Amino acid sequence: MSDFSITRIRYLFEAVRLRGIRAAADFLDVAPSAVSRQIALLEKTARTPLLETNRRGANPTEAGLILLAYYREHVSREEALISQLDGIHGLQHGNVAVGAIQGFTEDLMNRALREFRQQHPNVTLTLRLGSVNDILTWLQDDQVHLGLTHGPRLNLHAVRLKEAASSAQPVCAIVKTGHPLTQLPVVRARDLFDHPFGLASAAFGTRMIADEVEALEKRQFKVALECDHLIGLMSFVRAGMGVTLLPAFFVHDDVQRGVVQALPIRHKLMEAAQAQLIVRRGRELPVGALKLQRMLTANLLAFSAPAVAQEI
Structure with missing residues (x-):
């Protein structure tokens, strides 16, 4: 497995994430030939192509997807390990990333993120706002730990995600x-x-x-x-x-x-509309993300009974 080093697989990961060899090279601050060489060595070890390039960018083959899943699991486990060790000392550093549709912003800031920051001032919070599809993609790619959506209830099993909490929010x-x-x-x-x-x-x-x-x-x-x-x-x-x-x-x-x-x-x-808190199935969340997850389900209006201005 030494030829499937995490450092080498990262070149493949960035080429897929950024949709091309040159973009990955710019991000990694190396020459494009270095990215191509590392991916070629991976393909030699795997004995099969890992990347397909076309006018739309770089896409992983079936074998490439297996390596990318391995890379994501390694990164998330390493993150969880560091977080657990840090948790012994009271969350002195780290990052928790949340993806949400825009309507959650006030609810998040006033009823969860402010309290979380007061308790853990050295943990950086990342909030990414986007559409439902954006949030599902960010979760699948481990770009965020927690996702907040609203709309028709989502069937998450097919996309390797699971519902951590939900509430009827018409x-x-x-x-x-x-x-x-x-x-x-x-x-x-x-x-x-x-x-x-x-x-x-x-x-x-x-x-x-x-x-x-x-x-x-x-x-x-x-x-x-x-x-x-x-x-x-x-x-x-x-x-x-x-x-x-x-x-x-x-x-x-x-x-x-x-x-x-x-x-x-x-x-x-x-x-029938639902507010949903979503995580990636199988991902071991770091301590900070787990604490914030509990805070979201306990404090957000989104996960309490619907509050409506006029009963009719």
């Missing part, structure tokens, strides 16, 4: 206080289609649900704004331009201030 109609929808005794999906909407981009959980509702109801939302950021969607609502679709915990602070209202929607797809 999609609500988010409207400016006084909007006509607030006058209805019950808001149903059919009541939404006559109003202008600001909707998230296609890769986000609430948009996936909106698309499914359109298909089921055989009607389309009047999309006045499409935006890939929560700030844009909420500015749209606060300006009185229309409605957006989000879980209530995303907008908890605005609801508490009376700026907007989160109206439950009587529809099976809206009501």
Whole structure:
């Protein structure tokens, strides 16, 4: 196994991660020929190609995927070992990385990350914001320890991930206080289609649900704004331009201030939405990540009973 050294496999890992030999060389601060040579030596030892290159970049072969999985397991076990040793001395250093969709940001900062930093001031926190697909990819590639998503419940078994916690967090109609929808005794999906909407981009959980509702109801939302950021969607609502679709915990602070209202929607797809805390199956998390995981499930609004501004 000496020819399958971790240092050598790292060249393959970076070439795949960065989609090319030259990009990997730049990142590793070596010549491209050095990366190619190390991968060639790995292929000689494995007696099979490990990398395929085309116009879209570098992709691993089946054998390459096996080596990359071995590399990820080694790195995560080494990280866990260092973390366990450090844990004996009270988490004096280290990093915990979280991937989340944007709507979790306020909940995370106010109810988990602030307390974690107070308890462990020498641990660096990394927060990466993206779409559901981004977060699943980051988890699979061990770029983050914990992932927070919202939307249709995900089938995680096929992608080597598992659910650490979940909570029903229905999609609500988010409207400016006084909007006509607030006058209805019950808001149903059919009541939404006559109003202008600001909707998230296609890769986000609430948009996936909106698309499914359109298909089921055989009607389309009047999309006045499409935006890939929560700030844009909420500015749209606060300006009185229309409605957006989000879980209530995303907008908890605005609801508490009376700026907007989160109206439950009587529809099976809206009501079935879930907040999920996800980890990679089989990964041994470092001590800091385990502590933060427990803090997230205990403290976040996302994993408590849905808090809605108006009972209807």
